[in-house]
Structures are given as C-alpha cells and as structure tokens.
Amino acid sequence: MSYLEYSIKTVPTGWRKILHLNWPLVVLLTAVASVGFLMLYSVAGGSFTPWAEPQMKRYGLGLAAMFFVAMVPIWFWRNIALVAYLLALFLLLLVEFFGAIGMGAQRWIDLGFMRLQPSELMKITLVMFLAAYYDWLPLNKTSRPLWVLLPIIFILLPTFLTLTQPDLGTALLLAVGGGLMMFLAGVHWAYFATVIAAGVAGIWAVFESRGTEWQLLKDYQFRRIDTFLDPSSDPLGSGYHITQAKIAMGSGGWTGRGFMQGTQSRLNFLPEKHTDFIFNTLAEEFGFIGGISLLALYVLVVVFCIFSAIQNKDRFSSLMTLGIGLTFFLFFAVNMSMVMGLAPVVGVPLPLVSYGGSAMLVLMIAFGLVQSAHIHRPR
Amino acid sequence: MRRTPRETAESALRISRRGLILGGTQLAFAGVLALRMRHMQVDQADEFRLLAEENRINIRLIPPARGRIFDRNGLVIAENEPTYRITLVREDADDVDAVIARLSMLVELDEDDLNRAQAEMKRTAPFFPVTVADRVSWEDISRVAVNAPALPGVTPEEGYSRVYPMRDTFAHVVGYVGPVSDRDLSRFEDPPPLLRIPRFQIGKVGVESKFEEELRGNAGAKRVEVNAVGRVMRELDRREGEAGADIQLTVDSGLQEYVKARLGEESASVVVMDLEKGDLLAIASAPSYDPNKFVRGISVADYSELRDNNHRPLASKTVQDAYPPGSTFKMVTALAAMEAGVVGTEDTVWCPGHMEVGSRRFHCWKRSGHGHMNLETALRESCDVYFYDLALKVGIENIAAMGRKLGLGEAHDLEMSAVTAGLMPDKAWKLRERGSAWVIGDSVNASIGQGFVLTSPLQLAVMSARIATGRSVTPRLVKSINGIETPHRGGTSIGLNENHLRQVRRGMYAVTNDRRGTAYRSRIIGEGYRMAGKTGTAQVLNRIVKNDAPWEERDHALFVNYAPYENPTIAVSVVVEHGGGGSTAAAPIGRDVTLQALYGGDPPLDAYPTGLRAEIEAQQERLAREREARIAERNSRA
Numbered sequence A: 001m002s003y004l005e006y007s008i009k010t011v012p013t014g015w016r017k018i019l020h021l022n023w024p025l026v027v028l029l030t031a032v033a034s035v036g037f038l039m040l041y042s043v044a045g046g047s048f049t050p051w052a053e054p055q056m057k058r059y060g061l062g063l064a065a066m067f068f069v070a071m072v073p074i075w076f077w078r079n080i081a082l083v084a085y086l087l088a089l090f091l092l093l094l095v096e097f098f099g100a101i102g103m104g105a106q107r108w109i110d111l112g113f114m115r116l117q118p119s120e121l122m123k124i125t126l127v128m129f130l131a132a133y134y135d136w137l138p139l140n141k142t143s144r145p146l147w148v149l150l151p152i153i154f155i156l157l158p159t160f161l162t163l164t165q166p167d168l169g170t171a172l173l174l175a176v177g178g179g180l181m182m183f184l185a186g187v188h189w190a191y192f193a194t195v196i197a198a199g200v201a202g203i204w205a206v207f208e209s210r211g212t213e214w215q216l217l218k219d220y221q222f223r224r225i226d227t228f229l230d231p232s233s234d235p236l237g238s239g240y241h242i243t244q245a246k247i248a249m250g251s252g253g254w255t256g257r258g259f260m261q262g263t264q265s266r267l268n269f270l271p272e273k274h275t276d277f278i279f280n281t282l283a284e285e286f287g288f289i290g291g292i293s294l295l296a297l298y299v300l301v302v303v304f305c306i307f308s309a310i311q312n313k314d315r316f317s318s319l320m321t322l323g324i325g326l327t328f329f330l331f332f333a334v335n336m337s338m339v340m341g342l343a344p345v346v347g348v349p350l351p352l353v354s355y356g357g358s359a360m361l362v363l364m365i366a367f368g369l370v371q372s373a374h375i376h377r378p379r
Numbered sequence B: 001m002r003r004t005p006r007e008t009a010e011s012a013l014r015i016s017r018r019g020l021i022l023g024g025t026q027l028a029f030a031g032v033l034a035l036r037m038r039h040m041q042v043d044q045a046d047e048f049r050l051l052a053e054e055n056r057i058n059i060r061l062i063p064p065a066r067g068r069i070f071d072r073n074g075l076v077i078a079e080n081e082p083t084y085r086i087t088l089v090r091e092d093a094d095d096v097d098a099v100i101a102r103l104s105m106l107v108e109l110d111e112d113d114l115n116r117a118q119a120e121m122k123r124t125a126p127f128f129p130v131t132v133a134d135r136v137s138w139e140d141i142s143r144v145a146v147n148a149p150a151l152p153g154v155t156p157e158e159g160y161s162r163v164y165p166m167r168d169t170f171a172h173v174v175g176y177v178g179p180v181s182d183r184d185l186s187r188f189e190d191p192p193p194l195l196r197i198p199r200f201q202i203g204k205v206g207v208e209s210k211f212e213e214e215l216r217g218n219a220g221a222k223r224v225e226v227n228a229v230g231r232v233m234r235e236l237d238r239r240e241g242e243a244g245a246d247i248q249l250t251v252d253s254g255l256q257e258y259v260k261a262r263l264g265e266e267s268a269s270v271v272v273m274d275l276e277k278g279d280l281l282a283i284a285s286a287p288s289y290d291p292n293k294f295v296r297g298i299s300v301a302d303y304s305e306l307r308d309n310n311h312r313p314l315a316s317k318t319v320q321d322a323y324p325p326g327s328t329f330k331m332v333t334a335l336a337a338m339e340a341g342v343v344g345t346e347d348t349v350w351c352p353g354h355m356e357v358g359s360r361r362f363h364c365w366k367r368s369g370h371g372h373m374n375l376e377t378a379l380r381e382s383c384d385v386y387f388y389d390l391a392l393k394v395g396i397e398n399i400a401a402m403g404r405k406l407g408l409g410e411a412h413d414l415e416m417s418a419v420t421a422g423l424m425p426d427k428a429w430k431l432r433e434r435g436s437a438w439v440i441g442d443s444v445n446a447s448i449g450q451g452f453v454l455t456s457p458l459q460l461a462v463m464s465a466r467i468a469t470g471r472s473v474t475p476r477l478v479k480s481i482n483g484i485e486t487p488h489r490g491g492t493s494i495g496l497n498e499n500h501l502r503q504v505r506r507g508m509y510a511v512t513n514d515r516r517g518t519a520y521r522s523r524i525i526g527e528g529y530r531m532a533g534k535t536g537t538a539q540v541l542n543r544i545v546k547n548d549a550p551w552e553e554r555d556h557a558l559f560v561n562y563a564p565y566e567n568p569t570i571a572v573s574v575v576v577e578h579g580g581g582g583s584t585a586a587a588p589i590g591r592d593v594t595l596q597a598l599y600g601g602d603p604p605l606d607a608y609p610t611g612l613r614a615e616i617e618a619q620q621e622r623l624a625r626e627r628e629a630r631i632a633e634r635n636s637r638a
Helices: A023-043 A052-071 A074-079 A081-103 A118-136 A145-163 A168-185 A189-208 A219-229 A238-250 A278-311 A315-339 A357-375 B005-043 B045-056 B096-106 B111-123 B138-146 B182-186 B206-210 B212-216 B253-263 B291-296 B300-308 B326-340 B375-381 B384-394 B396-405 B427-433 B440-447 B457-469 B498-513 B582-599 B610-637
Strands: B057-062 B076-088 B130-136 B154-163 B177-179 B201-203 B220-226 B232-239 B247-249 B268-274 B280-286 B349-351 B354-357 B360-363 B371-373 B478-481 B532-538 B556-563 B570-576
Touching (some): A023 A052, A074 A081, A074 A315, A074 A357, A081 A118, A118 A357, A238 A278, A315 A357, B005 B045, B076 B138, B096 B138, B111 B130, B130 B138, B138 B154, B154 B291, B177 B291, B206 B212, B326 B556, B349 B384, B354 B384, B360 B384, B360 B440, B384 B396, B457 B498, B570 B582
Antiparallel strands (some): B247 B478, B532 B556
16 A cells, blocks of 8 residues: 555655755754753763763764654554554553552663653654544544544543553643644544633632532642742742742843852752753753743744644644644643743653653654654655 | 545645644744743842842851950969860761761760760751760870771861869859850840850859850851752851950959868858959859869769758859858947947946846856956957947947948849848838837847848958948959959948047957957967957857757858958958857968968968967968869869
8 A cells, every 4th residue: 555646756765865854953953952961061060970971872862763763764653653552552551550569650661771651652652643543534524523532532541541650741741732633633623612611610610619518629739739829838848949940040130140150050959950940050050041042942843843744745744743843842831831930840851951861762753753754755 | 545635635734724823822832931031030030139149148157265264363264175076977977877886986985975966866957967976085086087088977076165274263253154045045135146056155153144245255257158958068258256355353363272272171151352442352162163064064963962962062152142240240230339429439338148138138158247348358259248238229220321331231243143132130121021120139139240130251351341441342353354454442431430440440459369359369470460350150040059069050150350450451251151169160261361362372380379380380281282182183184
C-alpha cells in the first residue's frame, strides 16, 4: 500500500535527506539546550559537574536520536503509531505494577544507561497515535459521537495511569495535549464548548461547596488552593518556595545580577534550582533580557513547527507536527506560569533546559519525527 | 487510507485554519508570559531586590570584652580568661557517635557536657556547632588540632570566660556572672539584643550586677551572608564593639586577704573604712565561696553544701545582715544625752548591778555592780545601768535621731546586693509596725543596743568613723570607672559639739588603753598607732547563756574602733556571730586588722603588748603560710 496517491518520487533519498532537514529548527533547539548548559553550569557554582556535563552528553545523544528518527520515512512512524501507543501504555502499566509491589511512587524504568519514564514517552506516542487515528478516520466522521468518544478513551487511559503514579503535571499535559489534538483534527466546536462549560461549572461547584457538608475537596486541598492564590498566607510552609522563586525572578531586574551572581540560587533560597525552577536562576542572573530571549527562542521553535505543519499537505504529518509543537509549548508555558506564580506548582520541567534525561531524549525523538515529516513531505 | 484530492485539500485547509488559531492563542499566551516577566522584573524589581537582600544578609553581634575589676592598687579581681572549647558540627561528621568516641580518647569528656550536647543536637540545625567539651586545656586543644583529619566536624574554639583570680576573697563584694536567664531578661523592658547571644554572661550579684551596663560594653556587629538554612557563607563587613569599662574598687586586696585569713573558720564580718573619703579598704564576710564555680555552672552538690551550711557562706554579712549592736551602741546614747544637755561629763550614776524601771528590774552585765560611774568610766567598763539612766533622761527620740546622724538605720548606697537599712526604732516606728505604744522599758533596752535596734557591720564602721571625725563620712566602694574617679561624700560636719565628741572618744580610748577597759588585752602599744574602740556582746536569746551553750545560742561578739587615736585615719567594725564576748572574740580581730591596715602589712611585734608577742608571732607565721599556700594553689591553676 502506498503512502500517498501523489508522487513520493520527489522525496529526497539517502544522504540528500540531510540537506532537506529543517536546519533552522536544529539551530534553535541547540540554542535552547545551550542556555540550559550555561544555567546548569551556573547553579553548580561554576562547575560542569554534577549537571552541565551529563546534560551535554544527553543532548549529544538526543541529537543523534533526532537525526536517526528523521532519516526513517514518516510513513513508517505512522504505521507503527498504534503499536508505539500500546507499548507506552504497557510500560505505564508495568510501572504501576512495580509500584504496587512496593517500589513507591516510582515513575521510571531503569534501562541501564538511563532511566526511562514511560509517562514521558506517552506524551509523544499519544500525539503520534491521535494523528494516525485522524489520518485514518474519514473526515465526515470526525465529529460523530462514537468517533469522538474513542479518542477520549485513548487520552484518558494513560492520563489516569499517570495520575495514580502520582504525577499531576504530566497527567494534565496529556489530557490537555490530547484534547487540543482533537481540536486540531477538526472536532466540532460544540464539544469543546460543552467541556469548557462543564469545567467552569465544576470549579464553581467546588468553591461553592466549601464549608458545607457536601464539600467536594478535603480541607487540606482547599488550603493548598489558598496558598496558591496568596502565597504570603503561608510564608514558611508551601508558600515559601514560590515566594522565594518570585523573589529570584523579580530581583533580576532589566539585566540581571550577572552570570553566577544570583544570590537566591547560590544561597539555596531557590528550590529545585537545577530542575523545575531553573528559569528563575536565568531570570535572576540575566534579568528581563535573558528571560525574554529564552521565551523568544521557545516561541520560534513553536512557530517553525506550525509553519512546517501548514506547508505539509499530509494529514498525519501536519497533525503530528502541530501536536508536538503544542506539547513543547505546553511544557514551557506551564513551567513558566508556575515559576512566575501564575499557576500552581505541579512539577513540570522547562523543556531542554531543566536537568533530566528522559524528558530531553523523548523531546529530541519527537523533533526527529517533526524532521522526518518535514523531509518526507509530499511536494 | 486513500483520499481524493478534494478531501486532501479540505483536510489541509481545516488543519491549517485550526493550527493557526491555536498558534495565535499560543503566541498570545507567550505575550502574557512576557508581560508578566516585565511586570515582575522591571516594575517590581526594586521591591523584589530588597526582599532578596533581606534573605541574604543577616546581622550577627560580636560580644564585647567585659570590663575588668581592680583593687585600689591595680591588682586584678575579675578578668577575662581565654578558654577553649570543642564544638561539633553534625553535618560534617559522618558518624557523630564514632567521632565522639574517638574524641574521648584524646580529651576527657565530661558526662554533663555530653548530655547537654545531645539535647542541643536534637534542637538545632545540623550545621550548627554544638559544644561537646567546655573549658578544655590548651594541651587538649593542640592534641585535637593534630588529630583533626580523624575528627571530621570537630573544631576547637576560643572564647573568653570571666575569672576571679582571688577566688573567695571578694565573692561577696564583686559577685559573679552567669548565663542570662529569663529572670534577667524580664528586668528589661526591651532587653539589649546582646543578651540573647547563646552563652552570653551577665552580672548576677554584687558589683558585677550593679555595674552590669558599664562592664558589659557595646556590642560590635558583623554583616554576614547566609544561605537558605541560615549557615554563614561569608562575612561582608564588621564593626568591632566597645569593651566594657574597667572598674577600680576602693578595697585593698592585701588587707582583704588578711582579714579573710584572720577570720578563719568563724562566721564573721569585718569592715575597714578609710576616714578621708570613706573608702572601704576591706569589707569581708566569712565564710565565703568561690565565684568561679558559679561562672562555670555550680553543681547541685556544691550548691546545696553552700546553702545548707549554718555559717551561711552565701550571705553577704557586712551589708545584708543586721545584728543588735549591743554595747557598741552606748556611744550613741551618750552623745544623745550630752547633746540634749541632760548629763554632764562629771555627773555620776550609782550602779548596784541592776536598776528598777517601773515594776521591772534591768540588770547590769556585772551583777555585783560597778559602783559610781561617770561617762568615761561607764564607757570603759561598759556599765549598763549608767546608760539605762541616760535613756530615762534623754528619751528614745533623741537617741534615734543621734543614731541616724551617725549613720544607723540608713541603707548606705553601696554597689553591693541587698544593702540593709538595719533598724533605728522610735515611737512612731513601734506604733506603725508593732501596733503598740513605746514603753519606757523599750528605751532602756535600746540604750545598750538591745531590743529593737539592729545595725549592719557596715553601719557600725560608719558610726565609728563619724565619731572619730565628727564628719558625715559615707562609705565608698568604687574608686573609679574607666579611670574617672567616682564622687565621694562626707566632708561636712555632722554638727555635734566637739567637746562632747572628745568625751566619747576618751571613753573609747579607755576601753582599749586603760587597765580596767573591757578591751585592754587588745590594746596597741606602738606610739602613734594606739586605737580607741568599744566592745559589744549582743544577746541572741533573751537570757544570759552559759559558755557551753550550743553555737547557735551563743552571743554575737562585736567590736568597733578607730585609729590612730591621736590622728584617726581608719575605722573598723568586727562582728563574730555567736562568738561569745566582744572583748575576747571580736576585739583581738579588730586590733590585728587595724595594725595590718595602718602598717600596710604585718606590723612589728613591738606594736603588741609584751605578753602577747609570742602568740602573735605564731599567728603571723601561720597566716603567712596559709597565704602562701593560697597563692601557690592559685598559680598552679592558671
């Protein structure tokens, strides 16, 4: 079975594929990762260990993986999308199973050279699988209830598995990312309007129930919401970290305190300075200029994905490219909102910058898919 | 799945449309993030910068050196001694128990210190140094330093501690310091932050307490950068504090030491006062205690031993305690009567050994009676009946007024703890405090220093000084603060007829120099050094006690004197609790102390009556040996 009815003869073959890579995207990704190396070097007090050096090695590995994935024709990836999704789901269950026999809230599987988080893998395979699903589904069936219910199940299965790990941040990203994939695929407006209305009503009900007999959340959960809305109400408890993060951010000013001069991170006032809150270190040391520059790089990555998707006439390719760009956006948007005090702290890393293996490798593989779609696009 | 070109085009269009909508939304959200960043980093930057600085910078106090205390000749009474202690930072020690075990092989660790350290470790952060050994020697410290690699987390530290080199000699005068307690803090409305420094010491009693503020000095401060858990990362700048003021006392430590040795095992007190400015040359209460023990934290056993001792070593008897003055009060009655004009020097009274007042019979101490007595002979032989008669003539109001003029019933403003005012009773006092009227028998009792009258040894010395000079000599304990001399009072006349004073002085001279005087055995031979004095025996129980009575029931022995008689320079008071008679127990002490003060050391033996010289020589040798032993012991400790 051929992939597309129009010619794929014009698709480059062999080494010529390299010329057709989306090179600006490669440069952008490397630039973002380099910001990460610089910050990891800084938070370690001017040292390549323990964070900057492993991160650079991982990026090298990720880059290689990206090139490898890019060389493989996109139709191969489409064909294995279902298998990949099922495999990721299986791995998630496996983690669940191991967790059940007493390994605690374990989220990863040890592969020897790295620890793989199946929930990270799921972010990409879900996007891939939904793209393949809508590629397969006749257009006129897109908004029919049965065909809408089916992808919802595909989304909710891994979401619940992730939620029980528990990993609220990733679960939210999966749910929101999946929902937006459905939006991109053209599911009717009315469905989304209904969901949003239900969500607003639900939140309203939760707040209204407070203090009554049938209140929907436990007291401590309400207190956590209070703390998020007003961190100063619990300055030494859970509000402490977000307050310190905001101080780091705000005290940077226009140009920052200078490389390795951030007192908030150097003196450990800043929590998780090498992972979730690394953006605050950047903002403290390089100020508004530094922060806005990284934001611009991120936005450019997303913009390049959108352009690549729009140029691509293949439904699977463009849906998947948009989905991956969107996932990437959700990553940094949620992280930044969180560290700026606009969203509750849910533990989402800053893509390609935060220290961490799985997330980086999975993202690079995802951009490999974007590159493959770009190289193998119908012309 | 295959698609028609139309379908493909429609699909691409739909995706492009929704992709652009979502892309636009994403861009809009990125704009919100950028605006938020701008708001925090540009508009609120100053605010957050301030918060960051508050996080980072901490001000730590540097305790100042406490002022030292010297005697009148510049000898050190209280100083600061470098002490070494060993601290442990748990965070740096891999295995706390193992490190302590290794440390205990090098240094003898105190069980109490270790228990305290264990308790402290539970309370404090892991990076906080906890003292595991206090007051270790320099040798121990060097041994620890040499073995440092085997002792991770262990640091030898130097600090200063108060030390009283003269030990028990000045305990009641100077007092001691100790760790700040909640009670100390409650004395302040707004306690100085310095007092909250761990291990900071504050004056607890005596001069250390009264001059706490001057001695403490002003704290220095250093600005340090701290991390999130409060550990100091580096020092940013430092301002040294101001050491406390040095205080010089009027006391002569040589004389004080002599007094201490001379009193020996007695429960007694001695005050020696210089007549020119009222300087207290010696003010000793025996037995005493070692204030160094309190600085280090006295053990329960040591403390209960001090507390339960019936000689009350913790009491500052010279100023805190008041005793019936007994016959030493007779000068007051005599002066009151003369000033009131009710008696002349040649008027005599017949002493048959007792006197009837109303229906009561008051006895003279000499049951067989003294016969005809005039003022001089009555003082010389301490005839009670003569003074009973004066009391009936002059009345209590005149006596009380004279007592006050001579410094009785007044708490002299001295820089020591709990200075008593004693009691100089009069009619109003009795009505107020006892609720009954003054009766004539009360006056009779008061005339010989019994009944309600109570005086402290300090007041007796002041009384003696005022009789000797006719001036309102007032005691002074602090000579100078930081080199600036403190004011003294007492230069003015107390307004007594010089002739009357001379009569009393002659009586006192006869007490010690007339063959029939009660203190004749304690006379001074040396020309120009002769003293005038007065003995007293104060009843503890309201009856005459036998010599073999239990110690607690025996009479207090008192003696006051001034010398030299011709040109007085010092006044002395001696109280020996339950010592028996004033002439036997107190007067010899008064004489010895007087000679020491006048000669500034051991006097030549020919200052003493011939018959006593052998005994005195032996005593001098014994005391000299004791003093040397004390000095040797002191030096071996240092």
